Each structure stands twice: as structure tokens, then as C-alpha cells.
Amino acid sequence: MTATHSSRMIILGSGPAGLTAAIYAARAGLAPIVVQGIQPGGQLTITTDVENYPGFADVIQGPWLMEQMQKQAEHVGARMEWDHISSVDLSQRPFRLTGDSGNVYLGDTLVIATGAQARWLDLPTEERLKGKGVSACATCDGFFYRGKKVIVIGGGNTAVEEALYMTNHSHDVTLIHRRDSLRAEKILQERLFAHPNIKVLWNREIARFLGEGTPEVLVAAELRDTTSGAIERIDIEGAFVAIGHVPATELFKGHLELDSDGYVKVQTGTTHTSVPGVFACGDVMDKTYRQAVTAAGTGCMAALDAERFLAEMDFESVETHLLQEA
Numbered sequence: 001m002t003a004t005h006s007s008r009m010i011i012l013g014s015g016p017a018g019l020t021a022a023i024y025a026a027r028a029g030l031a032p033i034v035v036q037g038i039q040p041g042g043q044l045t046i047t048t049d050v051e052n053y054p055g056f057a058d059v060i061q062g063p064w065l066m067e068q069m070q071k072q073a074e075h076v077g078a079r080m081e082w083d084h085i086s087s088v089d090l091s092q093r094p095f096r097l098t099g100d101s102g103n104v105y106l107g108d109t110l111v112i113a114t115g116a117q118a119r120w121l122d123l124p125t126e127e128r129l130k131g132k133g134v135s136a137c138a139t140c141d142g143f144f145y146r147g148k149k150v151i152v153i154g155g156g157n158t159a160v161e162e163a164l165y166m167t168n169h170s171h172d173v174t175l176i177h178r179r180d181s182l183r184a185e186k187i188l189q190e191r192l193f194a195h196p197n198i199k200v201l202w203n204r205e206i207a208r209f210l211g212e213g214t215p216e217v218l219v220a221a222e223l224r225d226t227t228s229g230a231i232e233r234i235d236i237e238g239a240f241v242a243i244g245h246v247p248a249t250e251l252f253k254g255h256l257e258l259d260s261d262g263y264v265k266v267q268t269g270t271t272h273t274s275v276p277g278v279f280a281c282g283d284v285m286d287k288t289y290r291q292a293v294t295a296a297g298t299g300c301m302a303a304l305d306a307e308r309f310l311a312e313m314d315f316e317s318v319e320t321h322l323l324q325e326a
């Protein structure tokens with residue numbers, strides 16, 4: 001049996017952006033429905049220590065933080081639906097979304113908070129050592145590698161920025177790139193090459209990560225020379241995979257404006273997308289900061305923008321009604 005759910009606001013995604021939007025919208029009396037997707041709680045549920053989310057003096061766990069956010073959203077009146085949206089119709093209001101379950105969601109407004117997934121190398125050893133020395137976010141995890149020898153993998157802006165960022169914590173940072181030149185902006189490259197604590201290993205890719213101990217932690221990586229195929233070992237304690245992100249926007253192609261990297265375009269300083277009544281927040285519209293606190297911040301903005309949009313719509317329809325009666 002499939003069902004149709006209607007709300008003044010449908011929120012797609014249950015990471016920090018979606019759940020913060022839900023808290024604000026519920027407290028504004030909009031009774032939002034959050035469609036959680038296949039990763040309820042979002043990306044923070046796959047990490048352990050979180051030390052940079054304000055409000056907690058001690059280190060907290062990512063899954064715990066997201067559980068608290070969900071409970072808070074439910075406590076103030078948001079409704080959670082465990083479904084993954086597979087098609088959307090944004091051509092008229094209410095917007096119509098259909099889930100894998102066959103259920104239909106109708107919303108006077110839509111908040112898109114579907115996030116962006118980090119690209120990984122897809123090595124079996126990488127999967128095993130994620131969170132145990134292998135990370136995809138230096139800003140998030142760099143602090144845990146103070147004074148340790150680390151590598152950063154990639155050749156674009158993100159990789160160079162992450163390598164530069166890691167010099168705040170480590171005196172021994174090596175950038176590993178599979179080609180003999182970087183794609184990053186010239187200015188970033190200049191900063192990288194001028195930094196005394198960063199070296200670059202060209203034409204190398206990761207063959208595998210090596211772990212030791214119980215519990216197992218990263219101790220080295222095997223590098224393959226992309227020209228000769230030769231293998232060498234580098235002893236390290238941290239590895240940051242910085243080969244880009246993929247915003248979860250496949251669903252919206254052709255329905256609203258995306259930028260050349262696939263992120264949802266919003267009007268500067270707001271969460272308004274190219275379709276009136278559709279708002280975007282969190283990593284799906286932000287390729288610069290990509291942090292839980294910035295996702296939560298834009299989630300708040302999206303709920304407030306949507307609330308104002310609805311208030312204007314309601315005012316216009318009352319006015320039209322009164323004019324028709326006069």
C-alpha cells in the first residue's frame with residue numbers, strides 16, 4: 001500500500017542541514033516532513049570523534065550528535081519518513097516527490113539538503129582504515145594528527161588546500177599526485193611549493209594502505225609509480241584523500257539550476273534556488289566550507305527563507321480572494 005503525505009514543507013535529507021531546517025520549520029508551526037534518505041543522520045554518522053561542533057566541551061561522537069539532532073527535531077514536531085526520493089516534479093506547486101517506497105510527498109515548499117559525498121579511491125584497505133588513519137576531510141580530522149607524518153592525495157584545489165591546512169598540525173606533509181603537474185589554481189600551487197614542510201611526490205598513486213595493531217591503525221602506504229609501475233613504501237600515520245566531492249543532485253538535473261560541478265545554485269546570501277519555493281542548504285549548495293556547523297547554519301536559513309516565502313504566498317492568496325469577493 002502506498003501513501004501520499006502532504007506538508008507545507010518537505011525536507012529532503014536528514015544530515016545537519018535537513019534536521020536544523022526541520023527544527024526551525026517545526027517551531028514555526030509548518031509541521032515539516034523530513035525524508036531521511038538511505039543515510040539517516042547524514043555523513044556524520046560514518047565518523048567517530050567530532051571536536052569542532054560548538055556547544056560541547058568534550059569530544060562527542062558523530063552518530064550521537066545526529067541522534068540528538070533528530071530527537072530535537074521530532075520533539076518540536078517534525079515527522080521523519082524513511083524513504084529515498086527517486087523522482088521529482090517541480091513544475092507546479094505543491095511540488096511532487098516520489099520515493100523508492102512508491103509513496104508520494106507533496107510540499108508547498110521543498111528544502112533540498114541531500115549533501116555531497118567525498119570521492120574515495122575505492123581500495124579495500126581504504127575502506128578498512130577509514131577513521132583509523134584514513135580520512136577525506138583535513139579540516140574535520142587534521143587536529144587528531146598533531147605532530148604526525150601525513151600524506152594528502154590529489155592534485156586539485158582541495159588537495160592543495162588540505163595539504164596547506166595540515167601544516168598547521170604537522171611538520172611533515174607529503175602531497176601524492178598521480179600526474180606530473182597539478183590542476184590547482186596557480187596561487188595555491190605557489191603557496192604549496194614555497195612551504196618548507198610540504199613535499200610533493202609526482203607520478204605516484206596509492207596501491208594500498210597498510211595497517212597494524214589491534215585495533216588496527218594506519219602505519220604506511222604503498223605507492224605505485226604511474227610511469228614505471230615500481231612500488232615503494234612510505235611510513236605515515238595519517239592519509240587524507242582529497243580527490244573531490246559529488247553533490248547528490250542527480251535527481252534535480254533539468255528541474256533546477258545546478259553549477260558546472262553539479263551543486264545547486266542559490267541566490268547569493270540566501271538559500272533560494274532557481275525555482276520559487278525550492279530552497280537548498282548544506283553541502284549540496286556549498287563547495288567551500290562543507291562542515292556540519294555551516295550545514296546547520298544554512299539549514300536554519302532555508303527554513304526561514306521558506307517560512308517567509310509561504311507567508312508572502314498566503315498574503316497574496318488572501319488578497320486575491322478579497323479582491324474577487326469585492
Ligand SMILES: Cc1cc2nc3c(=O)[nH]c(=O)nc-3n(C[C@H](O)[C@H](O)[C@H](O)COP(=O)(O)OP(=O)(O)OC[C@H]3O[C@@H](n4cnc5c(N)ncnc54)[C@H](O)[C@@H]3O)c2cc1C
Pocket residue numbers: 012013014015016017018035036037038039040041042043044046047049050051052053083084085086113114115116118136137140141248251281282283284290291292293295
Ligand atoms: C568521515 C567524515 C568526517 C567528518 N567530520 C566532520 C567533523 O568533525 N566536523 C564537521 O563539522 N564536519 C565533518 N564532516 C563534514 C560533515 O559531515 C558535512 O559537512 C555535513 O554532514 C553536511 O551536512 P548536510 O546536511 O549538508 O549533508 P549530509 O550530512 O551529507 O546528509 C545528506 C542527507 O541527504 C539524504 N539524501 C541524499 N539523497 C537523498 C534522496 N534522493 N532522498 C532522500 N534523502 C536523500 C541522505 O540520506 C542524508 O541524510 C565530516 C564528513 C565526513 C565524511
